[in-house]
Amino acid sequence: MSWEDNVRKVVPYVAGEQPKNQDIIKLNTNENPYPPAPRVAAVIKGFDYDILRRYPDQNVSALVSALAGHHGLDREQVFVGVGSDDVLAMSFLTCFNSGKPILFPDITYSFYDVWADLYRIPYENQPLDENFCIRKEDYIRDNGGIILANPNAPTGVASERSVYEEIIRANPDSVVIIDEAYVDFGGESCVPLIGKYDNLLVMQTFSKSRSMAGLRIGYAMGSKKLIKYLSDVKFSFNSYTMSNLAIAAGVASVEDEAYFAETTAKVVATRERTKRELARLGFVFPDSKTNFIFAAHRAVPGQELFEALRANGIYVRHWNKPRIENYLRISVGTDEEMDKVLAFLEDYLKNKE
Ligand code: PMP
Secondary structure, X not given: OOHHHHOOOOOOOOOOOOOOOOOOEEOOOOOOOOOOOHHHHHHHHOOOHHHHHOOOXXXXXXXXXXXXXXXXXXXXXXXXXXXXXXXXHHHHHHHOOOOOOEEXXXXXXXXXXXXXXXXXXXXXXXXXXOOOOOOHHHHOOOOOOEEEEOOOOOOOOOOOHHHHHHHHHOOOOOOEEEEXXXXXXXXXXXXXXXXXXXXXXXXXXXXXXXXXXXXXXXXXEEOHHHHHHHHHHHOOOOOOOOOHHHHHHHHHHHHOHHHHHHHHHHHHHHHHHHHHHHHHXXXXXXXXXXXXXXXXXXXXXXXXXXXXXXHOOEEOEEOOOOOOOOEEEEEOOOHHHHHHHHHHHHHHHHOOO
8 A cells, every 4th residue: 555546547638739839820729820919018008006915806707797788698698717728627627526427529629528528527428420510319329427628629510509408408417518618710609598597518718719828717607596506516626727827817807809800700710711721721610709729621630630730840739549530630721831730730731642
C-alpha cells in the first residue's frame, strides 16, 4: 500500500497547442482572428486596478444582468463561470448523479469523457451517422443525462432545434445539456426552449464569437431551479470564480452588439469562401456552421497534411482516432491567413500528383 493508491488518477484533456512563436498561422484552437470589441479595449485600458485589492462580486451580478437582458431571460436563469469548460465541469458534477450512463456522440468535444471519468460518471457513446449527424433515436432511451454540442465539434455539423426539442421532451427525468460554444456562427440556439423545459441547460462562451478566449468567460442558461442547483455546487467549490476584470470586460462585450454582429459575419463569409476553395482542391467536409471546417482530402492522408502544414508554420488540429483520422480541423482565420493556407495546400497537392 502506498499513498499513490489513494490518488485520483485521470487521463487529462489535451488542448490545442499555444506556441510562443508568434509567426505561425494559428488555426488550431478555434480562436477568433479579430480583436475583442473596442468597448472591451476601452474598459480594460481604463480599468481601476485598485479594485483588485477587493474580492470580486461573488454573484457576478453585472455580467449576469447583461446576459439575461441580451437573451431575454431572468437573472436567476443565468450562471456565469471561468469559460464554458468551467461551467460544463460544474454542470457534470451537479446534474449527472443517477449512476446511470450519460449519453453523448462518439465524435464530439473530447472533454466530455474526461469530465465523466474525473467524476466517475458512467457514459455511453452514440455513433454519429455517416454524415456526422446525431440520430435522435439514440437519445430516446433510459439514461443518466445527455450532453450534445450544437453545432458539434470537431465536425462543425448543426442540427435543427426541433431535433433537440424532441430529445429534451422525451427525457423529463434527465438533464439535457446543449453546448452552444459555436452557435453564433450559424446554429439554431435552444435558448427559446428554456421556458418550456426545466431539464434543459444551454451553454455559451465568450471565447469564440466574442474573441475573448484569454479572459475565460462562459455561461449556462436554464430554469431557475436548475441554475440554483448549479449555483449551490459552485458555492460549495469556490465563491470567487470570476475576476473583477473579466466581469467588467464581459459586460462591455455584451453592450457592443454591432461589433459582435460585424465580426461574426466576417468569419462566416471567410468560412464560406474557404469551403469553396477547399472543395476545389479535393477536400470533402461536412457543412460547417462554426468558425472551423473539418476537412479530409480525397487522396492525401490527414496525418501527412497535418505534418506538412505544421512544418510550414500553419497549425491546425488532427486526431488519430477511428473515423476521423483523415480529417483536419481548420479554424477560420482572417482572409489573408486563409489565402496563405489555401496557397500552401494548392502547391503541396500539386506536387503530389
Ligand atoms: N465546448 C466546446 C464544444 C468547445 O469546442 C470548447 C472550446 N474548446 C468549449 C466548450 C470550451 O470553451 P471555453 O472554456 O473557452 O468557453
